[in-house]
Amino acid sequence: MALPGGSGGIKRSCRRVLHWIPVLFITVIVAWSYYAYVFQLCIESIEGIGEKIATLLVFHVIFILMVWAYWKTIFTVPMTPLKEFHLSYADREQLEGEGRGESHQEILKRLAKDLPIYTRTLSGGIRYCNHCQLLKPDRSHHCSVCDKCILKMDHHCPWVNNCVGFANYKFFMLFLAYSILYCVFITFTDLRYFIRFWTVGGSIHKHLLKYLDGLPDTQAKFHIMFLLFAASSFSVSLFSLFGYHCWLVCNNRSTLEAFRAPAFRHGADKNGFSLGLGKNVRQVFGDEKKYWMLPVFSSLGDGCSFPTCLVNQDPEQPTASSRRHPSLKSSGEIHPFPARPLRESQARLLSEGARQDDQWGTVNPAVTIENET
Secondary structure, eight states: OOOTTHHHHHHHHHHHHHHTHHHHHHHHHHHHHHHIIIIIIIITTOOOHHHHHHHHHHHHHHHHHHHHHHHHHHHSOOOOOOGGGBOOHHHHHHHHTTTTSHHHHHHHHHHHTTSOOOOBOTTSOOOEETTTTEEOOTTOEEETTTTEEETTOOEEETTTTEEESTTTHHHHHHHHHHHHHHHHHHHHHHHHHHHHHHHSOSOHHHHHHHHHHTSSOHHHHHHHHHHHHHHHHHHHHHHHHHHHHHHHHHTTOOHHHHHSOOEETTEEOTTTTOOOHHHHHHHHHOSOGGGTTSSSOOOSSOSSOOOEEESSOOTTSOOGGGOOOOOSEETTEEOSSOOOOGGGTHHHHHHHHHHSOOSSOOOOTTSEEEOOO
16 A cells, blocks of 8 residues: 655655756766876876976865865755744734735734845835745845745755755855866866877877877876866856856855845935945855855854845834844754854944945945845
């Protein structure tokens, strides 16, 4: 006798397995590139012992940082909204009994009154997730793949089989940066062996034969050739993706916000969270520059509340004195990284602007800084 929901469980298991195929593909490519570069190029082809050691040393530093960042991007559990944003059983019962009219929104407004929520739906209502039954914090979205709301969700990336959001966006950026460095380093150090192919006289066929004859063995010949093609091809695509995300960081936007500007009470505002170049970068990478290049969590804030740069302040939201100190627990989960509340970290991004111009960029003087602390 088949158990109820058995076929659904099998389908979910199959989907989970299929979701790991892109990660497996990247892992195989990286593993092959490591073998081809270390064993076939450095050990077998490079003759000078000094050059061999220096090349292997630099390569392994880049390789370790890239794999470390990739691992953190994949296995960092996405942060979900804090328990303060979840509705109680009584509130859910009351909300479900009101339908979808004005009274529904009135209940949501009442529940959101003491929460740091400034964004709205396109129609001006409070953002509410029917699946998770919670009030959505600013910049959070429900991921249909993960089936939960993700704080400061950027996108769901199949290449890491994870949501890229507040918890791992820095790791994702570092993975892109070190992947580019990895590909570029391989391309330039492998290039001189490829150049032999083009500097030998004769037809293209003879070029290839003479080039291959000049390399140690047949196995190394093809590994070195395809290593250059793969590294150069990946570097081009990675450059465009990394450049786009650098632009997002500099403007303090997520991929979702770039496609659809966040809406506030005064309307949609694509620059609503932008505080200036330097402060935008520090929100992702943190205050201490010594941690910027390491795949360790150093982003500012708790992921639920963000300082905004708004023309009109929202009169319905609480002031600093009425806000509650956010907990570090979310839906029963304890996050291992030091998630600092807004008042301890991001508040400095606003207070510093009142004393002096930011060293990287200044906030637009035409707008009013709204301190969400």
